[in-house]
Amino acid sequence: MTSHTPRGLRRLSLAGFAATAATLVAVASAPTPALAAEIPGVDEIVHSDNLTQLANVPKSAAFSQLNSDLAFQGKYAFSGNYNGFVVYDISVPTAPAVVSEVLCVGAQNDISVLGNLLFLSTDSSRSDDSCNSTALPASDKNAWEGIKIFDITDKAAPKYIKSVETNCGSHTHTLVPSKKDVYVYVSSYSPSSTYPDCLPPHDAVSIIKVPLSKPTDAAVIAAPNLFPDGGNPGGNGSSSTTGCHDITAYPAKKIAAGACMGDGILLDISNPEAPVVTERVRDLTNFAFWHSASFNNAGTKVVFTDELGGGGLATCNPEIGPNRGADAVYDLAGGKLEFKSYFKIPRENAFNENCVAHNGSIIPAFGRDILVQAWYQGGVSVWDFTDSANPVELGYWERGPLSATGTATGGSWSAYYYNGLIYSNDIAKGFDVLKLDDPRTNSAAAVRFSELNVQTQPQYPACDTVLRDASRGISAKRGVTCVDGGTIRGKVEVSRGATLLAYGATVAGDVRVTGGGTFSLLDSSIAGDVWADELAQVYVAGNRITGDLDVHDTAGAVVISGNTIGGSLECEYNKVAPVNDGVRNTVDHREPGACAEL
Incomplete structure (x- = not known):
């Protein structure tokens, strides 16, 4: 395989950018930015009161190249780097531990995981598909680039098991299970007549089918053309479309959103072997490079990002303004996208800080649409787009510039929310763990994922009812009931087919949940017993329960962690062995059985 230009941080030409910037002066003025004197010093950390750092793990010498994307599974985080990938044990958030480092050069090593498989994107021309390959020019027919597959059954010793070559390489990839x-x-994108394996036109997405029972049989099965008309021809500051930069799939809704250079698209992925473009939008005024996309949980909104300058330029300043290098919020109804607003961080960055909208994920707070997002040296931002037309920032965390004078590429490549915390992969500084403590977002901790690849967006229980108080208890017979920090003056009964998520609740009575989907009870106080029977999965953590806790006949994961239980703890007939996530429960009386050691 071959490669076009060095991939990774793709830049607009400085001349082209200067011309574009000159046209931006007339754009509507930005929110009042930070004064230049308020820009933090080199490596100085500034943050809002609600977003703080718990840990940082610097890069090792072998991984001196750029950090890239992140994926998660259980107690592990997987960090991509242009030189390979690192596996972290994140079970102790204040002290993430390196489990393994795998050297496998091939920018940008975009990463994802599924079960015992890990996938890496190679988008730079290599001498072969090995992890010991050397660089070759893009014009060499013998060069290789594409997807590498690893077996991660043993997280301490991942095994490289398969490669699949793809036309134009793999800048990013998306899993559709x-x-x-x-x-x-x-x-992949940016073909050239001088690249034998990446000739124009290239408006396709390569589709690899990986049999889970025999992943070594993985192969390209299709390469549908998403832009038979050639896509956006470019000009006026927008990019010419020659493929997609990133695709976010939402398998539960059978849809996907593609950020494709000069175009934003929606895809029907009902047949994953033959995705169909159903909607396309352009922004010839403010979007230079459609980079990535996120759905809200309901699938009624899409946030697209504009990576103006390819991630290598300073765009967070008054000269560029609030609408370039920003996010665009679209409502999605009846299969049609309707633009509603832009969002950009309100803080001014230094002249030498690369800063622009980049990778982020949804924070599953009850009843809200909230995104955490990386902005390179602009740091990490948390913002609310529940009101599509009026997005607002809720918090931020940012390092100062890497240099006081020179230009150096750095900052957060990806910032993702996973099971109660935010993880950021800093290009230069390593792996960061952040804690968001805000009444508007804390309920998200009640939503747990066993695995997270942000570009394969998971669906979580959507609150049909959000309660903060109930004077006579709760009797839920259908839908998803969410209790967000409220006081329930009576018992809670959840019938078969209904779902209960509760965070920070005070319940004056028993809690009984039977025959439903997910049951999540977090940081709550229960004056009575808690009974969970015949559920899909159970997460009970950090609670004070005066009576018994009984968990029976659960089909999926059971986490019982850090509770104080005044009665007994009993678990029977659960299909998956219950765990405590490393935090033991304090129990007055331990019954024999699966939970005896929790």
């Missing part, structure tokens, strides 16, 4: 297979949508 099915029952027996996983499909890998490979995004």
Whole structure:
């Protein structure tokens, strides 16, 4: 395979950028930015009161190249780097531990995981598909680039098991799971007549089918053309479309959103082997490079990002303004996208700080649409787009520039929320763990994922009812009931088919949940017993329960962690062995059985 230009941080030409910037002066004025004197010093950390750092793990010498994307599974985080990937144990958030480092050069090593498989994107021309390959020019027909697959059954010793070469390489990739297979949508772009394996026109996505029972049989099965008309021709500051930079799939809704250079698209992925473009939008005024996309949980909104300058330029300043290098919020109804607003961080960055909208994920707070997002040296921002037309920032965390005088590429490449915390992969400074403590977002901790690849967006229980108080208890017979820090003056009964998520609740009575989906009870006080029977999964953590806790016949994961239980703890007939996530429960009386050691 071949490669076009060095991939990774793709830049607009400085001349082209200067011309673009000159046209931006007339754009509507930005929110009042930070004064230049308020820009933090070199490596100085500034943050809002609600977002603080718990830990940082610097890069090792072998991983001196750029950090890239992140993926998560159980107690592990997987960190991509242009030189390979690192596996972290994140079970102790204040002290993440390196489990393994795998050297496998091939920018940008975009990363994802599924079960015992890990996938890496190679988007730079290599001498072969090995992890010991050397660089070759893009014009060499013998060069290789594409997808690498690892077996991560043993997190301490991942095994490279398969490679799949793809036309134009793999800048990013997206997993679309099915029952027996996983499909890998490979995004790549920028063909050239001098690249034998990446000739124009290239408006396709390569689709790799990976049989889960035999992943070594993985192969490209299709390469549908998403832009038969050639896509956006470019000009006026917008990019010419020659493929997609990134695709975010939402398998539960059978849709995907593609950020494709000069175009934003929606895809029907009902047949994952033959995705169909159903909607396309352009922004010829403010969007230079459509970079990535996120759905809200309901699938009624899409946030697209504009990576103006390719991630290598300073765009967070008054000269560029609030609408370039920003996010665009679109409502999605009846299959149509309607633009509603832009969002950009309100803080001014230094002249030598690369800063622009980049990778982020949804924070599953009850009843809200909230995104955490990386902005390179602009840091990490948390913002609320529940009101599509009026997004607002809720918090931020930022390092000062890498240099007081020179230009150096750095900052947060990806910032993602996973099971109660925010993880950021800083290009230069390593792996950061952040804690968001805000009444508007804390309820998100009640939503747990066993695995997270942000570009394969998971669906979580959507609150049909959000309660903060109930004078006579709760009797839920259908839908999803969410209790967000409220006082329930009576018992809670959840019938078969209904779901209960509770964070910070005070319940004056028993809690009984039977025959439903997810049951999550976090940081709550229960004056009575808690009974969970025949559920899909159970997460009970950090609670004070005066009576018994009984968990029976759960089909999926059971986490019982850090509770103080005044009665007994009993677990029977659960299909998956219950765990305590490393935090033991304080129990007055331990019954024999699966939970005896929790």
